[in-house]
Amino acid sequence: MGRYIIHRLVSMALTLFFIITITFFLMHAIPGGPFTREKPLPEAIIKALNEKYHLDDPVWKQYLDYWKDILRGDLGPSFQLTNRTVNELIGLGFPITARLGIVAIVFTILVGVPLGILSALRQGKWQDYTTMFIATLGVTIPSFVLATVLIYFFGVVLKIFPTTSGRLTRPIEYVLPVIALSGYSLSFIARLVRSSMLDVIKQDYIRTARAKGLSEFKVIYKHALKNAIIPVITYLGPLAAGLLTGSFVIEKLFSIPGMGGYFVNSVGNRDYTMIMGSTIFYSVILVVMNFIVDIIYVMVDPRIKLMGTKEG
Amino acid sequence: MIKRAIVLLLCTAVIVSLFTACASSGSDNKPITYNMGANPKTIDPHLNNAVEAGSVIVHCFEGLTRKDAEGKIQPGMAERWDISDDGTKYTFYLRDAKWSDGKPVTAHDFVYSWRRAVDPNTGAEYAYQLWYIKNAQAITEGKMSPKELGVRAVDDKTLEVELEAPCAYFLQLTAFPTLFPVREDIIEKYGDGWANNPETYITNGPMVITEFVVNEKIVLKKSDTYWNKDAIKADELVFTMISDPASELSAFEAGEIDFADSPPAEEIPRLKKEGKLTVKPQLGTYFYCLNVEKPPLDNPKVRKALALAIDRQYIIDNAAKNSAFPAYAWVPPGMPDAKEGSDFRKVGGNYIGEDYKKNVEEAKKLLAEAGYPNGEGFPELTLLFNSEGGHKTIAEAVQEMWKNNLGINVKLDSQEWAVFQETRTQGNYEIARHGWVGDYVDPMTMLDMWHSKSGQNDARWKNSEYDRLIELAKRSGDQKERMEAMHKAEEILMTEMPIIPIYYYTDLYLINPKIKGFYYDPLGFKVFLYATKK
Numbered sequence: 001m002g003r004y005i006i007h008r009l010v011s012m013a014l015t016l017f018f019i020i021t022i023t024f025f026l027m028h029a030i031p032g033g034p035f036t037r038e039k040p041l042p043e044a045i046i047k048a049l050n051e052k053y054h055l056d057d058p059v060w061k062q063y064l065d066y067w068k069d070i071l072r073g074d075l076g077p078s079f080q081l082t083n084r085t086v087n088e089l090i091g092l093g094f095p096i097t098a099r100l101g102i103v104a105i106v107f108t109i110l111v112g113v114p115l116g117i118l119s120a121l122r123q124g125k126w127q128d129y130t131t132m133f134i135a136t137l138g139v140t141i142p143s144f145v146l147a148t149v150l151i152y153f154f155g156v157v158l159k160i161f162p163t164t165s166g167r168l169t170r171p172i173e174y175v176l177p178v179i180a181l182s183g184y185s186l187s188f189i190a191r192l193v194r195s196s197m198l199d200v201i202k203q204d205y206i207r208t209a210r211a212k213g214l215s216e217f218k219v220i221y222k223h224a225l226k227n228a229i230i231p232v233i234t235y236l237g238p239l240a241a242g243l244l245t246g247s248f249v250i251e252k253l254f255s256i257p258g259m260g261g262y263f264v265n266s267v268g269n270r271d272y273t274m275i276m277g278s279t280i281f282y283s284v285i286l287v288v289m290n291f292i293v294d295i296i297y298v299m300v301d302p303r304i305k306l307m308g309t310k311e312g
Numbered sequence: 313m314i315k316r317a318i319v320l321l322l323c324t325a326v327i328v329s330l331f332t333a334c335a336s337s338g339s340d341n342k343p344i345t346y347n348m349g350a351n352p353k354t355i356d357p358h359l360n361n362a363v364e365a366g367s368v369i370v371h372c373f374e375g376l377t378r379k380d381a382e383g384k385i386q387p388g389m390a391e392r393w394d395i396s397d398d399g400t401k402y403t404f405y406l407r408d409a410k411w412s413d414g415k416p417v418t419a420h421d422f423v424y425s426w427r428r429a430v431d432p433n434t435g436a437e438y439a440y441q442l443w444y445i446k447n448a449q450a451i452t453e454g455k456m457s458p459k460e461l462g463v464r465a466v467d468d469k470t471l472e473v474e475l476e477a478p479c480a481y482f483l484q485l486t487a488f489p490t491l492f493p494v495r496e497d498i499i500e501k502y503g504d505g506w507a508n509n510p511e512t513y514i515t516n517g518p519m520v521i522t523e524f525v526v527n528e529k530i531v532l533k534k535s536d537t538y539w540n541k542d543a544i545k546a547d548e549l550v551f552t553m554i555s556d557p558a559s560e561l562s563a564f565e566a567g568e569i570d571f572a573d574s575p576p577a578e579e580i581p582r583l584k585k586e587g588k589l590t591v592k593p594q595l596g597t598y599f600y601c602l603n604v605e606k607p608p609l610d611n612p613k614v615r616k617a618l619a620l621a622i623d624r625q626y627i628i629d630n631a632a633k634n635s636a637f638p639a640y641a642w643v644p645p646g647m648p649d650a651k652e653g654s655d656f657r658k659v660g661g662n663y664i665g666e667d668y669k670k671n672v673e674e675a676k677k678l679l680a681e682a683g684y685p686n687g688e689g690f691p692e693l694t695l696l697f698n699s700e701g702g703h704k705t706i707a708e709a710v711q712e713m714w715k716n717n718l719g720i721n722v723k724l725d726s727q728e729w730a731v732f733q734e735t736r737t738q739g740n741y742e743i744a745r746h747g748w749v750g751d752y753v754d755p756m757t758m759l760d761m762w763h764s765k766s767g768q769n770d771a772r773w774k775n776s777e778y779d780r781l782i783e784l785a786k787r788s789g790d791q792k793e794r795m796e797a798m799h800k801a802e803e804i805l806m807t808e809m810p811i812i813p814i815y816y817y818t819d820l821y822l823i824n825p826k827i828k829g830f831y832y833d834p835l836g837f838k839v840f841l842y843a844t845k846k
Contacts, residue, residue, distance in 0.1 A: 032730025037361070037437065038747070040737060040767050044432040044454040045439060052435065082354035083505035084526070092526050148558065156566045163562040164554055166528050255554040255563075257351075257527030270730050 008294070012287045019283045020276070024066065027275050028059050034079035034270045053079065055272075070280065076273035080266065086277035089262065094281070096167055097251070097258030101243035103174055104182045108239070112186040113232065116193025117220065120228075123198060131190060138187025144249045147180035151253065164255040177254045181247055185239050189232055197228040230301055237293030241286040342845045343548035344827060346571040346838055347563070350555045351527045356507040357492040358429040361437040363749075363836035366489050368551060370837050371532055372515040373492040376404050376422070376471070377483050381831050381842045385483050389417055389493070389516065390471070399478030399789035404471040410537040411495065412520045419465035421493040421516075427451075427458040428499070429490055438490040441751060444482060446474040478789030481754045488752065488835075492517075518544045518841050527553055545829055545844045561822075570824035570845065571838065577633050577702050580820065584635065588822050591635045592832050596749030596817035597644050597758065598636070600695070600710070604773045604810050606742050608691065613682040615809040618743075620675035621717040622710055623668050628815055631709040632702060635820060639813035640664040642802055643755045646834050650795040656755045660799050663806035664813075672717045679718055687719025694723045697745035698732040706814070707745065736770050746770065749817060753834060755798045756785060762805055773810035 033055070035046055050056040054065065069076055075086035119131040154176060155163035165173040200206065201224055209219045248260035259278065266274035352365035357373055360366060378388035387393075390404035409417040429436045430443075430451045443449040446462025462474030475482065485491055495514050498506050506512040510521040518538045523531035532549040534541065552569055554560045557576040564572040575583055583589040608614045624638035637645070640662035647656040665671055676686075684690040695711065697703035704726060711722045722743070727735060736744045748768075750757035760766060763782045764774040781801040785794040805811070821838075823830060826846060831839040 030731065031734045032728075036730045036733045038733065039361075039437075041437055042432075042439065042452050042767070044452055045435055045437065047454070048432040049435045052433075080353060081351060081526075082356065082359055083503065083508055089526070151559070151562045156562050159566055163566045163568060164552075164559060167525065252556045253559050255528075255552075255556070255559055257553070261527070261555070268729060 005295075008291055012291065015287055016280070016283055020070070020280060021063075023276060023279045024063055025059070027272060028062075030270075032270055034272060036270065053077070066276070070276075075277035075280070078271060078274050080269045080271040080274060086273045089274070090259070090277060090281055093257060093259045093262060096256060097260065098244055099168055100174070100177060100181065100251075100256065100258065101240070104178050104185075104243050105236075105240055107178050108182040108186045108189060109232075111182075112189030113193050113229070115186075115190040117197055117225070117228075119190070120194045120197035120201065121220070128194075132194070135187035135190045138183045139191070141183065143180050143183055143247065144253060146183045147176070147250055147253045150176045150180055166255060167257060177250055177256060180253075181243065181250045185235075185243075189235065192231050192235065193228060196231050197224060200224045200228045203227075226300070230297070233293060233296055233300060237289045238286070241282075241289040244285055244289075341545075341547050343550050344546060344571070344824075344840050344843060344845050345550045345552055345569040346840065347554050347560050347569045347573070348530075348551045349553065349560075349574060351553050354504070354507055355513070355521075355530075356504065357489040357494060358425070358434060358436040358438075359504065359507075360489060366836070367838045368521075368530060368532070369489040369492065370517075370833070370839060371519045371549065371841060372513070372517045372521065373489065373494075374409075374517040374538075375488065375492045376406075376486040378487050379833065379839075381829070383831070383833065385487060388487065389422075390486075393483075400475045402473040402475070402482065403466075404473065406469045406471065407539060409516060409539045412515045412535050412537050414537060415495075416468070417493065417516050418468040419471040420468070421495065422471050423461075423463050423465050424496040425493045426463050426491065427461050428494070430461060431458040436490065438751070441485060441488055441490040444475050444477070444479040444485065446476050448476075477787045480789065480791055480794060481752055481756075484752055484754070519546075519549070529553060543842070545842050546840050549840050564822050567824075570827055571821065571830075571840075573819065573821035573838065575820055575822060580633055580635065583822065589635070590821050590823060592819045592821070593637065593644065593646055593834075594749060594817040594819045594836060595644055595646050595753065595757070595834050596747060597639050597642060598632075598745075598747045598814045598817060599639070599642075600812040600814065601736070601744045601746040601771050602810055602812065603739055603742055603744070604771055605739065606693075608682065608684070609693070609742060611682050612808050613678045614684070615812075616807075617675040617678040617682065617718060618714065619664060619809050619812040620671040620678070622713055622812065622814065624814055625668075626713075627706055627709050631705040632815065634702075634815075634818065636815035636818045638666075639816050640666060642805055642811065642813055643758045643798075644750075644816040647750075647753060647755045647758075650791040656795065656798070659795070660802060663803065675718060679720075684720070687721075690718075690720040692721045692723055693742045694725050695743045695745075696725050696727065696732065696735065696741045698729045699726040700729050703745050739770070739772055744770070746811070747817070749836065751835070755795075755802070756782075759798055759801055759805075760786070762810070771810035773808065775804055775808060778804045 035041055035049055054062060078084050078086050078089055081089065115131050119128040122128045151163050154161045161176050162173060165177050168174055206219060206224055209223045248264050251258045251260035262274055262278045266278060348364040348367060352360070352362060352368065354360055355365050355368045357369045360369060374388045376388055376390040377385050380386045389406055389409055391407040392405050394403045406417065406419055411417060426442060426445065428434050430439050430448045432452055432454050439452045443452070447456050447460045450456040451458050451461060464472045466472055493516060498512055498514050502512045508524065510524050513521050515535065518535060518541065519532040520535045521530055522533045523529070530551040532551070534544055534547050538544065554563055557574045560572045561575055561579060563569045575589065580589065602609045602615050604610055628634065628636050628638060641657065641660060641664070643656055643660070645655055645657040648654065649656045649659045679687065695707050697707050707724050711724060714720050714722055735741055748758065748761060760782055761768045762771070762773060762778065763769065764779050778801050781797040785797040788794045788797070819832070819836060824845065827843050829843040831842060833839055
């Protein structure tokens with residue numbers, strides 16, 4: 001286990017190194033800069049701005065300087081918002097995205113898993129058909145369509161929920177974005193649990209458990225579910241990373257000032273430091289999440305070996 | 313269990329919403345909510361270059377002059393002023409006004425502020441708004457020290473300003489954000505970050521900021537220290553940052569915001585039909601820029617033919633769908649002419665006829681004269697636009713018109729905004745989409761763009777007579793002479809046609825009918841100072 005973890009940590013560091021390097025040079029390769037304007041700026045002002053942000057240095061020097069900064073944990077000043085740092089902006093945006101993401105993950109699991117179990121146990125009955133019908137809709141309807149419908153119906157027509165959620169300070173502001181955000185993953189998990197549950201129920205050890213005279217509840221929740229849940233755990237890694245770093249569309253539609261907006265807007269604005277900062281941040285979360293999932297995986301299912309081959 | 317939880321959740325939600333709905337009713341004059349769209353890059357009057365942040369700034373600060381509820385220039389921080397006979401020296405006498413922290417506003421504040429605005433190290437993108445002042449341009453270009461700016465505090469209440477040349481609209485410029493005063497001691501202490509924090513955002517205008525939540529909202533309240541506070545009707549304003557146009561519209565229709573100014577294009581016909589939409593002419597023109605260095609666009613006849621073979625009203629009604637006004641000349645309506653109350657556009661008239669059929673006939677004739685009868689032998693040109701917004705549908709309509717009317721083929725190409733701007737500035741294009749919105753209410757804001765030395769002359773068009781007329785109009789203090797020169801200049805521009813005007817911009821917005829006294833500044837600022845919501 002210890003060797004495996006060290007091995008994984010090294011490969012994580014390498015992954016991050018390449019992500020940072022490639023993003024940095026690609027970003028500088030695209031035309032246009034943070035001071036490109038419809039009304040071009042006087043040259044002396046551009047010169048002063050470039051000096052201020054060290055954009056007049058050769059790219060390789062900027063690259064080295066950038067490493068010096070990020071190793072100290074400093075992601076630099078934002079080009080887009082005067083006198084705010086990328087650290088500060090991520091610090092402001094991420095907690096909001098994280099709150100929304102965590103609520104959405106909890107909602108996804110609390111609703112998706114029971115739905116999947118229900119439809120597996122009632123296979124071929126109306127509960128199954130209804131759940132799967134809704135789940136199919138959930139997987140096929142894009143989140144922005146769902147969000148728009150929710151906003152229109154509950155916000156504009158019925159006026160039950162606010163159309164914009166802001167910083168999610170009130171519980172009511174969570175309802176619509178959480179539903180829109182988890183629509184897809186919830187449906188996906190319900191289907192996943194259903195099929196793996198059906199798989200598991202047919203196995204011998206379940207028959208044994210039933211033969212022992214265990215209650216149906218114990219059979220399902222103690223024996224079957226433990227194995228049926230493994231595919232869900234695999235999926236949870238990328239899902240959690242995705243939800244935690246923010247669905248850009250959902251955040252935009254509900255005007256939630258989270259991380260999502262930073263990704264897309266920073267590229268359009270050539271906000272160099274923010275492009276790098278949000279990319280690094282997202283990569284770290286994704287890499288760490290995958291790592292955690294792999295560890296949990298092993299703990300849940302002893303059949304899975306840590307390394308495929310001897311050398312790994 | 314789950315069902316119960318959901319029901320419970322819904323119930324809580326309903327109750328909470330009822331409570332919050334009740335809480336906001338009470339006082340007579342309710343806060344007005346305007347959606348400014350996105351978190352402003354900055355609300356520092358000097359560093360700002362965006363019209364939305366400009367709306368915040370004009371509520372919080374005041375220059376030597378100000379605009380009243382009718383848009384007329386009135387004394388602001390300056391009680392009165394003298395102008396020298398040759399029009400190059402202004403002496404402003406300041407009134408007893410106070411900053412929001414109680415300190416008096418002095419002439420020294422203006423000296424510091426204007427030096428800061430033109431200093432290249434400040435990085436003020438609108439520094440050129442001060443270039444009428446002596447030595448200002450040289451300072452921004454790094455050739456002189458900011459101390460050499462032609463502005464001097466005679467004493468605490470007297471400010472002397474020397475101009476490079478007479479400037480007929482200087483008193484208008486002093487009401488523009490880049491010329492507003494800021495506090496030296498505050499900026500020395502807090503740096504550029506002073507404008508991010510309500511506590512250090514010391515203002516001298518009608519309002520102060522009480523809350524600034526990044527990416528969510530800015531809350532403004534009436535200032536107690538403003539000299540003219542009795543004239544200010546609004547007590548509290550909330551500027552929200554909903555960036556998606558569709559969400560903005562939903563929020564407006566749900567009654568969560570009172571003012572929305574970026575309705576989605578596809579909803580405009582409906583909103584217009586329902587009578588909710590207000591259309592205001594904006595001081596700007598949407599046009600195509602022709603690179604005159606690329607043959608056959610070096611031939612004025614070709615350029616003119618292209619300009620004539622466009623059905624502008626069709627584009628507005630079917631492609632842009634934005635209720636704009638067709639542009640048959642360069643300078644948009646709304647700019648004053650020499651005579652009091654006259655309009656530069658009305659005096660100058662149209663340079664492109666409004667009769668589309670006749671225009672097409674003339675275009676065909678011109679193209680034949682240029683050596684391409686029915687478009688034969690005309691090389692395939694590329695029409696470039698940026699991929700954001702609705703520029704593609706407009707380009708497609710123009711492509712179709714040129715093909716049908718002139719028999720020429722144009723290829724369409726789009727680029728991402730920042731890439732596109734760079735391509736256009738470098739002249740790596742044949743025909744490119746462009747748009748220009750004026751910075752002050754005078755035809756010069758549109759016309760000096762095509763001076764051969766202008767940094768914005770993306771058409772790369774050079775005409776010495778045009779340059780001469782622009783320079784004359786800039787130097788002259790006589791309105792009649794200036795206007796005459798500018799009309800002549802525009803005529804040259806429209807005869808040579810390095811650009812193809814398509815439409816004059818309009819600003820479209822939705823406003824809560826309960827709001828009275830809102831003022832739309834033609835520069836695009838939304839002013840709620842005199843507005844009430846009952």
